[in-house]
Amino acid sequence: MVVLNGNSLTLQLAYQVLFQKETITASPEALAKVICSREAVESIVAEKRIVYGITTGFGKFSDVLIDSSDVNDLQTNLILSHACGIGEPFPEIVSRAMLLLRANALLKGYSGVRPIVIERLIQLVNTGIHPVVPQQGSLGASGDLAPLSHLAMALMGEGEVFYQGERVLAMQALAAEGIPPLTLEAKEGLALINGTQAMTAMGVVTYLEAESLAYQSEAIAAITMEGLQGIIDAFDEDIQRVRGYKQQMDVAERMKRWLHDSKLTTKQGELRVQDAYSLRCIPQVHGASWQVLDYVKEKLEIEMNAATDNPLIFEGGKVISGGNFHGQPIAFAMDFLKLGVAELANISERRIERLVNPQLNDLPPFLSPQPGLQSGAMIMQYAAASLVSENKTLAHPASVDSIPSSANQEDHVSMGTIASRHAYQIVGNARNVLAIEIICAMQAAEYRGRGKMASKTAVLMEKAREIVEPIEKDRIFAKDIERMAAWLQVTNFLPFLEIEASVNL
Structure with missing residues (x-):
């Protein structure tokens, strides 16, 4: 069970809750702070003090005073009126993440809610009741108002939820x-x-x-290196050391571990003096993407434990209206993540081209078992090219845009939710590109001689061959790509780590 306190939630803990269905609970110490914060709100109402969002309207209506007898109706009206989400819902796992993060943020004790609100969020996580939240409709400032309103509705028994594999009315699941x-x-x-x-x-x-x-991209690139008899010298420690980037050095080291004892890789000068960039520059390009991932991880773990409410309630009853709800840090991080992942797909597609193009290798054209009569992997490369081109449009930064709202009261917004949605799409596209690369790489490596593969890549090949069979004749390759991409989902990531750690140099 993961204990939430508003301050120590990590991506590793989030993984356990989201992908391993770990349950959650609230820290008693954090709940004590929540109670103190709630007492301050109740004093504000009793004393009829003018405080934004408690005894006033919202946005442009912040100057409209609300009678103390109407403060509860004000909150219900807020949720119902702001539930303007549009389009397909977020994946169920994202809805689960919203519940987790909202509970953790409220446990910081600066938002003035009753403990029962947090307990309800925790109950929804632990019982697998995940609100149906439309993906479109947030500007990413003043918070994710529209999406989170759909989340809040589920607590009220309104709207729809995902429950036990079905989409049902919230009241039905709660009951x-x-x-x-x-x-x-x-x-x-x-x-x-x-x-x-x-x-x-x-x-x-x-x-x-x-x-x-x-991580998977490195393992897959290692099989491609074997299929193309790549030059291992490019991963030499000295080359990486004099550049100085830790992530580059780490990628090169992992590549050497994947390819340790391979009889398919070559030394410089044996077959050629140097490889094309898509092979030779794997540490430099993949390493740069890891720099992006490290930046994004840092920002996410700060935001996961941040108080992003407005107004915030501090010790002694001090209440301050500010702008912690503004999503600019996450908007930038998500736009940056788009670039890092898109490049993993870009370089993967170039390796695919080197695997299938007879002008760039000595393999059967398009890895076809009967070149001419059978097309082999020809159109798989087309599909990969289409996906990376789509990623280039999705990678356009959402955060450079802003549009005023609430009669210009909220005159600058982040578009961070758009950035995060596009990042998710890019990851999905990249996964399909890498699925195509491993299908082609395995075919090439088998042509070279499966018995000559490195110990680790041979184990990976064995596992991957349970998913997709060798290309012995043309078939519906879309099914192969779909199965392989599903195998590359994060929930199936553990075998890659186990293989990668299986040989100590």
Whole structure:
């Protein structure tokens, strides 16, 4: 069980909750801070003090005073009116991440909610009730208002949820688990939606997928190196050391471990003096993508433990309106992540071309078992090229855009949720490109001689061959790509780590 306290949630812990279905609970110490914060809200209402979002309207309506008898209705109206999400829902796992992150943020004790609100969020995670949250409609400032309103509705028994593999009414799922719907009180609606948990949840899931894909890309590139009889000298420690980037050095070291004892790789001058960039520059290019991942990881782990509400309530009853809900840090991080992952796909597609193009290798043209009569992997390269081209359009930064809202009260926004959604799409496209590369690389390596492969790549080949068979005749390769891409999902990442760690140099 993962204990939340608002300060120590990591991507590793998030992985356990999201992908391994670990349950969560709240730290008693954190709940004590939540109670103190709630007492401050109740004093504000009782004293009829003018505080944004508690005794006033929202956005441009911040100057409209609300009678103390209406403060609860104000919160319900806020959620219902702001639930303007559009389009297909976020993946269910992202909805689960939103619940996790929202609970953790409220446990910091600066939002003024009752403990029951946090307990309900935790219950939804632990019972697998995941709100249906449309993906479109957030500007990424004033928080992810529209998406998080759909999340909050589930607590109230409104809207729809994913539950036990089905999409059902929220009230139906709550009743099945014996959870009564929640009636929001002062400040609670605003506290639930005024934050960056939609973009950050999407970012967390995207990062975890991207990180596993980055490791997999190295293993797959190692098989390509063998299929093309690549020159191992390019991974020499001295080359990496004099450049100085740790991530580059790490990639080169992992590549050497994957290819240790291979009889298919060559030394410079044996077959050629040097390889093309897509092979020779694997440490430099993949290493740069790892630099991006490291930056994104740092920003996500800060944001996962951030108070992004407005106003915030501090010790002594001090209440301050600010802008922690603004998603600019995550918008930049997600746009950066798009570049890093898109490049992993770009260089992978160039390796695919080297595997299938008879003008660039001495393999059968397009890895075909009967060149001419059978096309082999010809159109797989087309598909990879299409995906990387699509990634180039998705990689356009969302964060450079802004559009004013709420009658110009909210006149600069981040578009961070758009950035995170596009990053997720790029990861999906990149996974399909890498699926194509491993299918082609295995075919080439087998042509060279499976018995000559490195110990580790041979084990990986054995496992991958359970997913996709050798190309002995033309078939519907779309099915192969789909199966291989599914195998490359983060939940199947462990075999790669086990193989990578299996030989000590």
